[in-house]
Amino acid sequence: MTSTALAMRPTGIASIGLNLPPLAMSVEELAPLRGEDPKKYRLGLGCDSMSLCTPEYGVVELATEAARRALDRWSGDRDRIGMLAVGTETAFDMSRPLSAWVADKLGLSGAVRSYEVKHACYGGTLAVRQATEWRMSGAAGDQAALVIAADEALYEPGDPGEPTQGAGAVAMVIDEPEVATIDSVSYPWSEPQFDFWRPVGESYPRVDGPLSLDCYRRAAENCFKALVGTKNPEQVLSELAAICFHVPFPKMVKKAVVRVGEFFSWDAERIERFFLEKVNPTMVWNRLCGNAYTASLWISVANALKGLSAGQRIAAFSYGSGFGAELLTLEAGPRAAAGDWASDIEADLSQRRSIDGATYSRSRE
Ligand code: COA
DSSP: OOHHHHHHSOOEEEEEEEEOOSEEEEHHHHHHHTTOOHHIIIIISOOOEEEEOOSSSOHHHHHHHHHHHHHHHOOSOGGGEEEEEEEOSOOOOSSSOHHHHHHHHHTOOSSOEEEEEOBTBTHHHHHHHHHHHHHHHTTTTTOEEEEEEEEEEOOOTTOTTGGGOEEEEEEEEEESOSSEEEOSOOEEEEOOOOSEEOOTTOSSOEEOHHHHHHHHHHHHHHHHHHHHTTSOHHHHHHTOSEEEEOOSSHHHHHHHHHHHHHHTTOOHHHHHHHIIIIIGGGGHHHHHHOOOTHHHHHHHHHHHHTTOOTTOEEEEEEEETTTEEEEEEEEEOTTTTTOTTHHHHHHHHHHOEEOOHHHHHHHTO
16 A cells, blocks of 8 residues: 555544553542542532552553553554554653553564653643554554553642542554544644643642633633634534543533533533533543543543444543643544443453542551
8 A cells, every 4th residue: 555545544543442440439438538528529529439559550550451452452463553652641750751661561662663742631642643643644654553541640648639539541552443533633722831730759749720720621612612613613512422521520521611611602501401411421430430630531532432333423622731732523433332442441340449548548658
């Protein structure tokens, strides 16, 4: 096949693998430790439980297991993987990329461009875009990319963000769009801000909560405005089967949806209906695992794609503090209907162990 023919070939997600860590704690266990009403966490923030890593099972294991699952489901030959890109903000080395640890465990070496992408929670999406554009450009030839978004979101004990903690990984092989085509046109928006950041050498992030919320809403408004352009917003958005968001915690998503709806001059009832029909169902897995930074949006996308008929379309809004955002559109492929990656979440949820507040407190000492 000529490089021009390869460049014109549709590109997207060929397979998906997910992984959640072995522990979890419900927000009801955390609330009394912090002197808070559990309803604040459950209703005020929309959280349910947080996935937790162990000393033995951290971001490398999460990323590797998600990748193994995605590769097992992929019909291609592993020798065709020419790119390994890991989006994360849980890196533990300023030089060596997290992808090197993952490649080591997967036995992936040789003619592979292996690297890490950092831009807060946006890093996984940037890796997806780079892989997609690499294939669409023709530069990849017949090679495919393995893209992983993996993170452990931990806050300092007592930080207001603590109930939003979580962890998880999503891996995708970017190749023939058997699961979903990723549209070549997307809608980015960025502004330099200090809304959420982690200075070198510090273990936990610093957050300006209200600023972070405001940046996220502004980014959503601008990205959706660009998507709709001069068309009728009602028509553009109602044609989408689902609209996925980066999920720091579900209430933040709701607030962004309200901002987008108000921008389009929708009344409160229309906004609520839109949220309940198109957005809320995509966050089922996010509520059970908490914030997984780079993986959060892709957990929501994996949930939304499963069961779709070929040709149905979804949108995915990515946000990373600092800040950078991008709205992507995807079209379900023939393998979306089977949604076989849902079994990863079901297996991990059934095997994970719930811990109580006392055990959690000891683990954070
Ligand atoms: N029952 C029900 N709801 C309650 C409640 C109760 N007993 N007590 C409080 N609430 C509601 C509040 O009204 C508020 O809802 P609203 O925002 O709709 O008004 C919500 O719970 C949160 O309360 P708030 O006092 O604002 O929380 P906080 O000051 O403790 O902040 C976070 C918590 C998580 C919002 C904040 O730490 C934060 O923004 N963190 C990080 C954000 C982030 O992840 N950014 C980076 C990625 S984008």
